[in-house]
Amino acid sequence: MSGFDSTWLDLREPADHRSRNEELGRLLTRELGKRRQISVLDLGCGSGSNLRATAPLLGEEQSWTLVDHDMRLLQAAVARLTAWSGSSQQRDNQLVLHKGGKCITVRLLRADLAHDLDRVFATASDLVTASALFDLASPDFISEVAAEVVRGKAAFYTVLTYNGQQRWTPKHELDAAMALAFRAHQVRDKGLGESAGPMAPTLLSAAFDAAGYSVSEGDSAWRLEGGDEALIGELVPGFARAVGETGLVPEAKVWAWLKVARNGALVGHTDTLALPA
Numbered sequence: 594m595s596g597f598d599s600t601w602l603d604l605r606e607p608a609d610h611r612s613r614n615e616e617l618g619r620l621l622t623r624e625l626g627k628r629r630q631i632s633v634l635d636l637g638c639g640s641g642s643n644l645r646a647t648a649p650l651l652g653e654e655q656s657w658t659l660v661d662h663d664m665r666l667l668q669a670a671v672a673r674l675t676a677w678s679g680s681s682q683q684r685d686n687q688l689v690l691h692k693g694g695k696c697i698t699v700r701l702l703r704a705d706l707a708h709d710l711d712r713v714f715a716t717a718s719d720l721v722t723a724s725a726l727f728d729l730a731s732p733d734f735i736s737e738v739a740a741e742v743v744r745g746k747a748a749f750y751t752v753l754t755y756n757g758q759q760r761w762t763p764k765h766e767l768d769a770a771m772a773l774a775f776r777a778h779q780v781r782d783k784g785l786g787e788s789a790g791p792m793a794p795t796l797l798s799a800a801f802d803a804a805g806y807s808v809s810e811g812d813s814a815w816r817l818e819g820g821d822e823a824l825i826g827e828l829v830p831g832f833a834r835a836v837g838e839t840g841l842v843p844e845a846k847v848w849a850w851l852k853v854a855r856n857g858a859l860v861g862h863t864d865t866l867a868l869p870a
Contacts, residue, residue, distance in 0.1 A: 599669040614811025614864040634718040641670035643724040714741040727793040728755035731786025739800035749867040757791025758861025774841035794863035801867035815860040
């Protein structure tokens with residue numbers, strides 16, 4: 594996987610959390626929230642943001658396995674989760690969190706999703722989840738994960754999968770050309786094969802639908818405006834840098850686009866919930 598540092602993950606977390614589709618969250622709670630005990634596998638956990646947003650939707654006793662290849666991010670997850678929880682303790686190489694009347698046991702697993710899926714899925718889970726992951730993964734990887742989830746008869750919930758929508762405020766005449774080049778960059782190999790990019794939500798739904806799962810989707814676009822200046826300030830040059838790497842837009846035009854001061858953006862995402870029959 595192409596790595597992200599904890600500073601970027603911290604910056605995007607508020608937008609991530611408020612953008613998650615609330616209807617799908619309620620459906621997850623309705624289907625799984627009444628279970629007193631639930632085990633959860635979080636793929637590409639980063640600094641634990643997905644746990645912080647999803648745990649309130651689930652039952653009283655939760656056992657999470659957080660998977661990432663970057664030990665620095667796993668260590669950041671411990672620090673962020675400890676600060677987030679009402680109280681915490683280390684027990685048998687696990688982190689035990691108490692938050693909002695819930696007891697959440699966390700196990701860290703350092704693994705490369707590109708090569709270690711068998712080890713990652715070695716222990717059965719009730720729910721497999723991820724955030725902002727599958728648009729960076731290949732269609733084959735998506736199929737493999739879906740097959741593992743189905744084999745274990747687990748539920749599947751992933752959020753913030755990029756779907757290709759992109760709008761900037763104010764608009765610029767080069768927006769369309771820049772978006773086309775960015776799409777070309779998105780399908781490059783990010784560590785999990787040539788990426789599905791904005792096709793990932795469609796591929797996820799198709800894989801679980803074919804397995805007889807009940808699949809629901811929901812919009813989770815970032816809608817950035819006043820108060821999101823810091824995130825926009827990181828997003829714009831990152832977008833331009835990716836476009837520049839493709840060579841599809843002349844450098845002078847990329848610079849011209851980059852000079853425009855942005856005060857808003859829409860970045861399209863899709864949440865997916867797949868439940869076994």
